[in-house]
Amino acid sequence: MTFVRRPLLAGNWKMNGLRAALTEVQRVAAGFAGAPRSRIDLLLCPPATLLAAASAIAAPAGVFLGGQDCHSEPSGAHTGDISAAMLADAGANFVIIGHSERRADHGESDALVRAKALAALAAGLTPIVCVGETRQEREAGRAEDVVGSQIAGSVPPGFAPNRIVLAYEPVWAIGTGLTPTPQDVARMHGFARERLEAALGAGQGPGVRILYGGSVKPSNARELMSVDDVDGALVGGASLRADDFLAIAAAWA
Numbered sequence: 001m002t003f004v005r006r007p008l009l010a011g012n013w014k015m016n017g018l019r020a021a022l023t024e025v026q027r028v029a030a031g032f033a034g035a036p037r038s039r040i041d042l043l044l045c046p047p048a049t050l051l052a053a054a055s056a057i058a059a060p061a062g063v064f065l066g067g068q069d070c071h072s073e074p075s076g077a078h079t080g081d082i083s084a085a086m087l088a089d090a091g092a093n094f095v096i097i098g099h100s101e102r103r104a105d106h107g108e109s110d111a112l113v114r115a116k117a118l119a120a121l122a123a124g125l126t127p128i129v130c131v132g133e134t135r136q137e138r139e140a141g142r143a144e145d146v147v148g149s150q151i152a153g154s155v156p157p158g159f160a161p162n163r164i165v166l167a168y169e170p171v172w173a174i175g176t177g178l179t180p181t182p183q184d185v186a187r188m189h190g191f192a193r194e195r196l197e198a199a200l201g202a203g204q205g206p207g208v209r210i211l212y213g214g215s216v217k218p219s220n221a222r223e224l225m226s227v228d229d230v231d232g233a234l235v236g237g238a239s240l241r242a243d244d245f246l247a248i249a250a251a252w253a
């Protein structure tokens with residue numbers, strides 16, 4: 001079976017954005033509506049407080065919306081948490097799961113990340129499961145071990161490859177301006193695809209979109225996005241301004 005992997009450019013706003021920032025959503029939507037949109041999927045993941053308003057602006061232009069986390073349970077006594085169904089109800093199509101900031105700030109384990117991914121799938125969302133090694137792990141030569149075991153523990157088995165997205169985000173590249181070399185990105189993405197094949201089942205690896213994340217900017221997007229097995233980007237800081245985000249999207253023009 002041959003798979004066509006449509007590039008996905010995702011913006012993770014993290015804990016940034018008041019209502020005034022909806023003007024950036026408007027500008028992304030306007031820029032995308034006029035672009036040859038068939039080339040890529042565009043996704044914005046604003047804070048949950050802006051999701052419904054952002055969806056009203058972006059969805060008509062064909063821009064997808066996503067959450068940044070969800071609870072592993074469908075509902076219940078979990079003060080301050082958000083369920084996958086709530087995200088879907090507010091207009092989300094995707095949800096970022098297991099971002100390294102959540103793994104670090106909230107002690108999320110691979111098992112919890114997998115449970116959250118399953119909750120997302122049950123609510124009809126596409127989980128973007130994040131993996132990546134720290135600087136110490138890379139320097140100790142353990143990058144592949146770490147990413148391999150995160151994939152084995154976090155990716156729910158038995159789903160079609162188009163229902164799950166993987167994001168490789170080396171922790172040391174996030175918000176630092178540092179990026180791996182294209183050769184390192186190619187090696188890690190190729191390795192991740194092999195491990196996805198093991199996690200999802202024979203023949204499934206080639207169908208999964210694998211995003212690169214960590215200091216993606218307009219100036220390096222074209223080089224990083226042309227690497228083998230890179231099917232898009234998960235962008236933090238440079239997704240906050242519509243001009244930068246659209247300039248990254250132009251890497252596929």
Ligand SMILES: O=C(CO)COP(=O)(O)O
Pocket residue numbers: 012099169173174175176177213214215216234235236237238
């Ligand atoms: O963590 C990231 C996206 O999820 C990457 O963040 P930066 O693009 O700011 O490095």
